[in-house]
Amino acid sequence: MWIDLMAGAGLSLAPVGVAPEPTILVFDSGLGGLTVLDAVRRARPDARYVYAADDAAFPYGRLSEADLVARVLDVMGQLIAAHRPDLVVIACNTASTLVLPALRQRFTTPFVGVVPPIKPAAATTRSGLITLLATPGTVARSYTRDLIATYASACAVTLVGSRNLAAFAEAEMAGTPVDDATLLAEIAPCFVSAEDGRRTDVVCLACTHYPLLLPRLRALAPWPVTWIDPAPAIARRVVQLLGQGSRAETHGVLAAFTAGTSLTAPLRDSLTLRGVNEVTVESIPLRMQ
Ligand code: DGL
16 A cells, blocks of 8 residues: 655655665675665665675576575675565576575565566567577576567567676776677677578667676677666666655665675775775575485
């Protein structure tokens, strides 16, 4: 049920029971979720934020589905107990396309997930040639295949499961960027020309790490395309669930890492630039079955 808190002023719609300064936990396997955090913070600058990076298990794209479900449930249980969030954003396509039903079954906290932006891609393309760039895990999910069948059956969708791009984005943030030739080789399969002259004109960034590389991807692309980043849509969903809040920014971001082994000085600087004012390591080693 929703009530209008500021009916006369028409300022704020909030669901009953949501704190005026809610705590929002933004979760990813590493640094990719920072792209979602930015969008959500712009929409709700007054909220308290915890950014959780499960870097002990990075990259999620290489884990089996059973291992990934077990890992996310385990880590999420510890994060919810420690930070008591009002809402959790699973800022990771690789996890969201698999784990959301199990999370919603186990915890009462509301979850917002990030899934491949197939629907806006199908609405945007003029050539009918779309590429979905994601981790091998996301590309293989039946959830992803169902999204394509539902929303993009009239398009030719090229699936590119990148083994390295998430790690390249982490390297970029840590001040050790890969060279242009290496990056171009990783994205080259995204660009397809049909015999009739049509070319790929939309690329879905279906891993939250990839927008960290967007200026370089744009510069290296063999021809201009529309790159679709789902982060603004996630921010809108958060506001739908928690209400508008006030426009004042009142808190910095706490970043919690489950290993913290990659916390170099340049990475700490990048985190500071993104509003992180405290970094902790809440050690949760990965134990594979
Ligand atoms: N950022 C993640 C995603 O959106 C995954 C990267 C990984 O850990 O493989 O899919």
